[in-house]
Amino acid sequence: MLRMASRVFVYGTLKRGEPNHHWLTKKENGQARFLGRGKTAAKFPLVVGTRYNIPFLLARPGEGNHIEGEIYEVDVAMFGKLDQLEDYPQYYDREEQAILTEQNENIQCWVYLIRNFPEKMMAKKLIASYHNTPEQPYSENYLNSSPEDLATDE
Ligand code: PCA
Numbered sequence: 001m002l003r004m005a006s007r008v009f010v011y012g013t014l015k016r017g018e019p020n021h022h023w024l025t026k027k028e029n030g031q032a033r034f035l036g037r038g039k040t041a042a043k044f045p046l047v048v049g050t051r052y053n054i055p056f057l058l059a060r061p062g063e064g065n066h067i068e069g070e071i072y073e074v075d076v077a078m079f080g081k082l083d084q085l086e087d088y089p090q091y092y093d094r095e096e097q098a099i100l101t102e103q104n105e106n107i108q109c110w111v112y113l114i115r116n117f118p119e120k121m122m123a124k125k126l127i128a129s130y131h132n133t134p135e136q137p138y139s140e141n142y143l144n145s146s147p148e149d150l151a152t153d154e
Pocket of ligand 1: 010015055056
């Protein structure tokens with residue numbers, strides 16, 4: 001166990017093989033330990049939005065799918081880095097959600113989600129699992145994205 005550890009469930013660009021995974025492996029960021037794959041116990045809408053093609057889990061439980069992702073135990077330093085990446089709490093918010101592990105255990109993990117989103121986002125394709133693709137590539141310029149882009153989904 002890491003000292004002062006938190007559990008985080010990641011469903012987007014932080015997953016293995018996705019464009020921001022290096023944040024979790026960079027030693028200078030702190031420590032992260034992969035605990036396994038999991039999925040949200042509740043259904044959520046997961047969409048890809050804005051011109052940056054950013055994955056957004058929308059804070060509307062009960063709609064969409066059980067979202068697939070990965071569970072990490074992170075120390076305080078790493079959790080701070082992830083908050084910085086997600087621009088918490090200006091862009092993403094986060095909350096603890098029940099996650100089902102592959103062993104069918106139900107554990108509480110922090111999940112980054114979007115609380116204020118334009119209603120038209122609900123009309124997008126609701127996916128169960130995020131993967132960055134050449135057809136809809138995650139933009140290298142994601143750090144330029146602001147809550148205003150989210151508000152307009154542009
Ligand atoms: N990064 C976080 C939230 C969305 C994103 O791209 C994650 O992977 O869970």
